[in-house]
Amino acid sequence: MEVEDESSNSILDLTSYQLHDLEGIEFPSSLIELDLTANRLSTLDSRIGLLSQLKKLSLRQNLFDDDGIQLISQWTQLSGIQELVIRDNKLMKIPDVSIFKSLLVFDVSFNEISSLNGVSKVSSTLKELYVSKNNVTKIDELDHLHQLLILELGSNRLRIMEKIETLTNLQELWLGRNRIRTVNLCGLKCIRKISLQSNRLTSMTGFQDCVALEELYLSHNGISKMEGLSTLVNLRVLDVSSNKLTGVEGIENLTRLEDLWLNDNQIESLDGFDLAVAGSKDKLTTIYLEHNPCVEYCFWQVKSSNYKDTLRQFFPNIEQIDSDIFS
Known part of the structure; x- marks a missing residue:
């Protein structure tokens, strides 16, 4: 089978060829990247284990189960691999990847993994770990x-934030669509992005x-009060939509805020709103307020969206209010 290769035989992309096996495929020994995404593979071709220069291997969206992927733990010649993607397969557990001593990116999202058992064998060089949409x-x-920068555990069955205090260099934490009730970040002072959307939070404290x-x-929690945000002076995006907020407060110090999502809450009045967001007056470019009682009242009683005119006057650099985009 002839497949077009790129970059002088250093990249081989076999995405969406619907292959059931790799018989007839030639693997140049100079391969650095091999992409087998979206095929019908269920077992590994042993020849891949001889590609000593390989740095990136994607097995995404295939039919690999635990037995079908087991051979990877014996591929000593691939010890220099840096990116391994086994996303969207049929794994029930974390595969043994301890042989990859320089691993930077490891993705086993969209499988049927019920435990993080096995992660302890992953190289300490790892910078990005993706285990979303499993049963953890x-x-x-x-x-x-200790070098981890991104941790993605969204869409699992987590109830407690725990054992992350050693991740002192973590910059992104994605825990959306779990069952978490309380924030516990153990003072992660380097973190820049946090997602706890669609959990069971009732309080903002912990950040x-x-x-x-x-x-x-x-968004999509049960938070009724804005609190614990005054120290987050570097915050640019705040999304608290689809909660139970009745007012806007505690964000006066957020002078760098650019995006503020407050839609689908229970905010009764915009009285004092200008004071609450005064700190970000010159920075704010996007604000969502739709589907709150205060907005519904303005629309039905006055038959206009005059609250948007008021907001545009107050925020000189506003670009979007709800679905309206201004040039």
Whole structure:
């Protein structure tokens, strides 16, 4: 089978060829990247294990189960691999990847993994770990990943934020669509992005020490009060839509805020709103307020969206209010 290769035989992209096996495919020994995304593979071709220069291997969206991927743990010649993607397969557990001593990116999202058991064997060089859309119930075995920058555990069955205090260099934490009730960030002072959307939070407290935080996503929870945000002076994006907020407060110090999502709450009045967001008056470019009682009242009683005119006057650099985009 002839397949077009790129970059002088250093990249081989076999995406969406619907291959059931790799018989007839030639693997140049100079391969650095091999992409087998969106095929019908269920077992590994042993020839891949001889590609000693390989740095990136994607097995995404295939039919690999635990037995079908097991051979990878014996590929000593691939010890220099840096990016391994086994996303969207049929794995029930974290595969043994301890042989890859320089691993930087490891993705096993969209499988059927119920535990992080096995992560303790992953190289401490790892910078990005993706285990979203699985059945994980507990955060553990991360203690040694001191260089980790991104941790994605969204769409699992987590109830508690725990055992992340050693991840002192973590910059992005994605925990959306879990069952978490309380924030526990153990003072992660380098973190810049946090997502806890679609959990069971009733309070915003717990972010106070995350002073480098730039983006905070808390939509679709049960939060009734804005609090604990005054120290987050670097915050640029705040999404608290689809909660139970009745007012806007505690964000006067957020002078760098650019995006503020407040839609789908229970905010009764815009009285004092200008004072609450005074700190970000010159920075704010996007604000969502639709589907709040205060906005519905303005529209039905006055038959206009005059609250938008008021907001445009107050925020000189506003570019978007709800679905309206201004040039």
